[in-house]
Amino acid sequence: MKYLFRKLSLLAFALFVAVTLNFFIPRMMPGDPATELVDKMQGIPPEALESIKVAFGLKTDDPMIVQYFKYLGNIFKGDLGISLSRFPTPVSTVLALAIPWTLGLIGLSTVLSFFIGTVVGIAVAWNRNKRAASWTVGVFIFIRSFPYFWLGLLLIYLLGFRFEVFPVGGSFSPYVQRPSWDFFVSVLYHGFLPALTIVVSSMGTWILTMRNNMINVLAEDYITVALAKGLSLKRIKTLYAAKNAILPSITGFAMSLGFVVGGGLLTEMVFGYPGVGLMLFQAVQAKDYPLMQAIFLFISTAVLAANFLADLAVLVLDPRARDGGR
């Protein structure tokens, strides 16, 4: 339980830091983007102007600390301000439209990528002296060095434009009735390319992590003993080596989540997939600051929550963590 408590308090503190950063970023910027923006926004509805001023802390004469506590209070109430680009819809309503798509796309493909990557990593480490194994590692090192969004562009070009196998944008066909089986199929069909982008480009990380862990474990004495005892190779590979190698891999997964999710957001932007990533992109284009900040908060919270789940998984799998940590 100590382990869980330690992890939980770290995540809670991280959430607090993210919320605080979110408050201070607009107020700490050099120059005066707020006034500049407000000056440029002549002729927009006064309520929208109000919303900008609140976001930048321009509206009140309250000292910074009072503003900060008001801001915290608003967040607890779920009040994130009013979207400027979709005025006068509250930011939370706008954001809620995008969240399911992102959870579906990025959530599923990240988990999928971790599983495939781990399995491939085990195989590659087990066969590490074979040519095919080193080629696989090489190919994924190369793919991992692509910018995420560029792999997406490439796939859109090849499979969407050149060979017209997959749609080049959107998340479902507007011509099918929803909800229906056809709609479900259409969602899968539209999500395939973005998901493929995320899986292929993040898989390399898991392959490499798992491979290195596996190789380290395979050099342990108990593996040699197991081999000497004549246990079946399959048993040694899965129950002796992989089971122990996967723990640091899961911890690594938790810590890399931020990066992977970042890549997923970019993928959404490239594919015009109506999730949080695309919304962030549109918010930046439209200078919709309240929306932008809400998205940052949402993504941080989601990643922290996912981290917590990964910690729970470690807790279940690792007796050492259960017994109270190191």
Add this chain to the structure above:
Amino acid sequence: MLGDLWKLFLENKKALAGLLILLFFVGVALFAPWIAPYDPRGNKLVDQEVLEESRGRKQTVERTQLDEFTEERIYDQTFTTRTKETTVKFPLKSPPTSKHLLGTTHSGQDIFSQVVWGTRVSLSVGLVTGLFTTLVALTLALSAGYFGGRVDEVISLFTNVFLVIPSLPLMIVIAAYITVRGVVPIILILGLTSWPWPTRLLRSQVLSLKNRDFVRVAASLGEKPGFIIFREILPNMISLVMASFFQSTMAAIIGEATLEFIGLGNVSVVSWGTLLYWAQTNGALLSGAWWWFLPPGICIALIGTSFALMNFAIDEISNPKLRKR
């Protein structure tokens, strides 16, 4: 010590391949003006040839006799040059030809020249940011690892916190608030969001080195902290410092391209990221202009691979278990 490491490094095939790729790009960046055939922003070639120069007649305006020997004369004379000016406009969105090795953009700029000049910006932003990040991380790691106690607790806490806060959205939000668009803000943003990984990595190395016998001996001999940190600990973690430098540089090159691709950079700077930005904004993808968005991505991927290969080699050198037997 360093020499041995360098030798091991060069003997490793992966390291050598990585180093050669990096050197290639460094060469391109240094000699960009000589390699690029055209101005990366221009969309035409103007050639001037003087055919004939002629002088007109002298026409006296005023003549003054100053004294017996000196005469002053003011006159007008016209010089005419006849020039042949040939303007070759570059074709718009043309696929690769012998004149334009990588084709042209929608407004006719030569993409090969842009990629060559872009190497300069992308590589230097990457290297500067990588250096900056590594220095920040190294300072934090050395102070945390060496001094321990409260210092370590605070640094580790913030490292772990910023590790789990997703950096890309944070970068985007900060960049969106900065009104000055340019290379320097990008370096700062990338540096400020990417220190946690290397810090964590380096700190654990400092911790393990601090408890080795030779460091303990130095401490009990009464060496000053500065000596122990810089003469005993630091030289023994050079390979890890290099590894984090490579990793940070690679992350910075991709990060720069990402921010610019989204349009958060200065779009008038010629770099790989802005190239991709213009390609995307002008629909290169869906008009089939593959020559526009493929090359910058391939360059980024090649540089990334070069750093990854070198990192891999360092891993193999420092962890013999990973070597092939």
